[in-house]
Amino acid sequence: MKLARVGVIAAAVLAVATLAWAQKTDFSGTWTLDAEASGAPAGGAPAGGGGGGGRGGGGRGGLGQGGTVKQTATDLTVERQMGENKVTATYKLDGTESKNSMMGRGGAPVESVSVAKWEGPALVIVTKTDMGNGPQESTQKWTLAGTALTIETTNARGTQKMVYKKQ
Numbered sequence: 001m002k003l004a005r006v007g008v009i010a011a012a013v014l015a016v017a018t019l020a021w022a023q024k025t026d027f028s029g030t031w032t033l034d035a036e037a038s039g040a041p042a043g044g045a046p047a048g049g050g051g052g053g054g055r056g057g058g059g060r061g062g063l064g065q066g067g068t069v070k071q072t073a074t075d076l077t078v079e080r081q082m083g084e085n086k087v088t089a090t091y092k093l094d095g096t097e098s099k100n101s102m103m104g105r106g107g108a109p110v111e112s113v114s115v116a117k118w119e120g121p122a123l124v125i126v127t128k129t130d131m132g133n134g135p136q137e138s139t140q141k142w143t144l145a146g147t148a149l150t151i152e153t154t155n156a157r158g159t160q161k162m163v164y165k166k167q
Helices: 002-022
Strands: 029-033 066-071 075-082 085-092 097-103 109-119 122-130 135-145 148-155 158-166
Touching: 085 109
Parallel strands: none
Antiparallel strands: 029 066, 029 158, 066 075, 075 085, 085 097, 097 109, 109 122, 122 135, 135 148, 148 158
8 A cells, every 4th residue: 555655656746747847948028138148248249259140030149139039839939120120030849940031131031941949948949041152050049047048059150158138
């Protein structure tokens, strides 16, 4: 009888732990760049190899100076300003391709193809674009710690870490 009770308790603990692990991180919210935590000079973008320094909603520069993220069970939608333009990118969270458009050089629209997948609590978005000078790939890793969103972007120019505060 005692052994059966221990087995039931162990099964319940395992079920709760499995359910907790299966829940995905929710990145929803309005986010503002934390320049100091991102290693940026006051009022500027982070120094270093960079992830596009604020270019494009196709997964190349985090949220730039900030933006709004809306997340459902199936999609992650990122809205941010690029100059005068509002840029919106939507990523499917099931590992299938998502296509988004952004402005390329000379104002011509450029299509990006992204695949977002979960690695534990982190979301990894791999984006491929061709802005006229050959195919380019960037990888963003989104992680959340309390009210701090960190987006590490890696591309041919190196890795850039941008940290955002939730508003």
